[in-house]
Amino acid sequence: MSWMKKTALITTVASIAVVGAACGNDKGGSSSSSDLSGKIAIDGSSTVFPIMEAVGEEYSIEQPDVDVTVGVSGTGGGFKRFVVGETDLSNASREIKEEEAAEAEKNSIEYTKLALAYDGLTVAISKENTWVKEMTLDQLEKIWLDPNVKTWKDVDSSYPAEPIKFFSPGKDSGTFDFFSEKVLEKKDMRKDVQLSEDDNVLVKGVEGTKGAIGYFGYAYYAENKDKLKEVPLSAEGKNAVDPTPETIQDLSYPLSREIYTYVNNKSLKDKKQVADFVKFTNENAGDLSEEVGYIKMPQDRYDENTKAIEDAMK
Amino acid sequence: MALPEKQPVQKKFIDPAAVKKSISQRLVVNNVTKVVFLIGLLFGLVVLGILLFGVIRDGAAWLSLDFLQNAPSRRPDRAGIYPALMGSIFLMLLIIPMIFILGVGAAIYLEEYAKKGRMTSFIEVNISNLAGVPSIVFGLLGLTFFVRNMGFGSTLIAGALTLALMSLPVVIVSSQEAIRAVPQAMRHASLALGASKWQTTFKVVLPASLPGVITGIILAVSRAIGETAPLIMVGAAIFIARAPEGIFSEFTALPIQIYNWTSRPQADFQGLAAAGIIILMVILLTMNSLAIWIRNRFSKRY
Missing domain, CATH: 3.40.190.10 (Periplasmic binding protein-like II)
Structure with missing residues (x-):
């Protein structure tokens, strides 16, 4: 291969890399008022996803250094990861099943159920x-x-x-x-x-x-x-x-139903960002759920959640 | 001038009537097959055209600089594709060196070093078979091996390794073809001049086969970055506000974001999905044009 052609080839490959790297530059990590950092791993129901996406979006404005990731493995798929401790929160469009709860107990995962909104099937x-x-x-x-x-x-x-x-x-x-x-x-x-x-x-x-x-x-x-x-x-x-x-x-x-997120109690206690996020979720889930097509619960249900969170953190 | 009448009757070696009949039959077959093949071509093109038209009609209005720079949002007018775009580009940048080193390495070994025997052909058959394994199976493998056993978690590196594994069979097979196409005379000439096997492979065979190898790699990568299923198995997130910061970051990718938007109830998200498809398509077309350019630029020299 001639020198020139080799150069051309290398340039091509290199330019792909450069374009990628240039695009990879962060848009400027402006973070001033935030004091929390770390990761919050959320997975589970695709029904609950729009609410969690909205909460995550608002939360990332409040705490830009906290990485919130929301997946959609489905309620069952989400619990599979939750009961082995892979995720901090698991979204669910039904309550946890006995088998799943048993699995969680086997792995000594304690959790708190929080109702987020209503949906009408x-x-x-x-x-x-x-x-x-x-x-x-x-x-x-x-x-x-x-x-x-x-x-x-x-x-x-x-x-x-x-x-x-x-x-x-x-x-x-x-x-x-x-x-x-x-x-x-x-x-x-x-x-x-x-x-x-x-x-x-x-x-x-x-x-x-x-x-x-x-x-x-x-x-x-x-x-x-x-x-x-x-x-x-x-x-x-x-x-x-x-x-x-x-x-x-x-x-x-x-066919009115509640949709939930389950929180790992250990994450709630040990990870400041999770505790903060869960409180933020509870305060905002009602309004945000209306925006994405669900129905807000009465305020006393959210107050019950607040109490459950406090109990879990003791 | 009376001569023509005296001409003896020539024996007919070729019967014009029979020829005409047979030719007209052949012409009919000719035309029919031509139409069949044209329909075959048009069918694909028309479907593609309809798809493209639909996607561009729905998505063009949503394309903007903000769309490229924003994170996904519940509000369609604020939603963007930045983390997913970055995720896909990072995946690409990780996959290319992986499959280049592993794929071309394996191909060189199989073509240049391995003894042709039952074992080698057994391995080759298996590699070809692997190329036909559904991508979700690679996703399962990735979940068990990279995410769980190796403890990478649902990170960029786990996703990239999974996609790389998925692309490897295609890369190995196409690299083998390219290496095989290098004339034996070139190797013999090199060896005759005193070059070692390694020198011959690296300085003669590999450069000669590079166009084919690179075309194969780019096509495999194009396919890989269009994949959703294995990434979902590996646990790639759907909502993530930021671009990945390193190979151990959680990530999302374009096809996942598109998939998510298409399943939302609000019609505006369908428009966003279409815009996402346009972006993905632009990336794929760029990759493919690059493959074509490289092939034309560097091939047919031996």
């Missing part, structure tokens, strides 16, 4: 579905379990014989677990359900299929009100309730 149907006005939880359970329910006529004889298509979040999601527990009483869901980890796919599926039924977090319904129809739900012996911020907050909507 919304059951949605297509805009073209003109026949369903409301449903009972029992009806929902029946159609999501019984493989013999093929058309809407099987649900109620006054409905047309439009085939039903089912859309559900994937089995690793806390949303699936919640639905399975609350509606299906932990029985196995029918097999012909289209599962997707991406809630926008579910929205698209329900939107485009006349006989579709699906469920997802309230935020996905709220953003797509013009494309979907929600189904008012009634628990046994009660009137059907529409999912709205009010009904979700006062828990009159039957």
Whole structure:
């Protein structure tokens, strides 16, 4: 290889490196009012992620030297890392399961559960579905379990014989677990359900299929009100309730649920930045959750959290 | 002028009618295949065109200098891609030397030093097979080995090693091809002049095969930085306010950020995702053009 060509080649390779290095220059680490530093590792539910992203964003303005990282391994995946002590906080769209709690105990990980906000699991149907006005939880359970329910006529004889298509979040999601527990009483869901980890796919599926039924977090319904129809739900012996911020907050909507973050008590005690962050989260989660599509809890719930944090730090 | 009539009837060696028939058949086949191949080409191009059009339509409005410099945010108008962009560039800078040294090293050993035998071909078959292993499997390996066993945690180095492992089979195979393409005469000439095996390899074979080797590496890296699954397995964060500061920093990468934005309910985040895709595409196109340029500049000299 001639000298010139070699030089050209080296220049090329070097210029890639230089461009990378130049871009790598920090945008100027301005940190004056901050006194805390260190890392905070958070992982878990993708449902809770938008809230934690918002909290992390605000917190990094307050304490720019603290590195907050939020991952989305899912509620179950997050707990897997949490119970071995890899993370400081674990976001969850359901409560910790017995197996997971047992694992945590085995590794002597103590934790505190903090409720952050409410979400209303919304059951949605297509805009073209003109026949369903409301449903009972029992009806929902029946159609999501019984493989013999093929058309809407099987649900109620006054409905047309439009085939039903089912859309559900994937089995690793806390949303699936919640639905399975609350509606299906932990029985196995029918097999012909289209599962997707991406809630926008579910929205698209329900939107485009006349006989579709699906469920997802309230935020996905709220953003797509013009494309979907929600189904008012009634628990046994009660009137059907529409999912709205009010009904979700006062828990009159039957599929109202809390979403949580679990804090490792040891991190809370030993790492100043974690304690500070958790308090910051508790103070701001309500307002920030509204901004990203969830529903604020009443103030006394956040006060309960404050007390739980103080107890854990003793 | 009466001669023509007296001409004897020539025996027909070629029957024009039969030829015509057969030719027209061949022409039909010719045209049909041409159309089939054209459809094959257009199908890919049209789909790509639609995708590009959709992405640019949705994303162009979100592209700005702020978008490149800001951290992700809950407010779409303030959200940026800086930590993810930096994460991807750092990954690239770590992966390239790793796969260059390991990949080319392995290829040189297999082509120049290893005895051709059952063992070598067994290894080669396995390397080719590894190239077809789904990337998430490498993610699992990375999680167990680099993140947990070696204790790196979910850091840049763990992510880079995982992606490097994933790219290695492709790099080894393409480097082997390039090294094999160097004419034997070159090696013999070098050896005949008294050069040692190592001198021959380093000063004759490697420079001659470099264009092919580098093209292979750049294509492998292009694929690696577009990967989401292995990085998610390794535990790359999604929200992180800063660019990585060293190889033991937590990190995020462009495909992860894009994936996250596409799954958000608010429509504005879809626009951000599209803008992220444009950035990723620009990086990939730059890499690929570089590969083409290097290939044209340095190849075909022997």
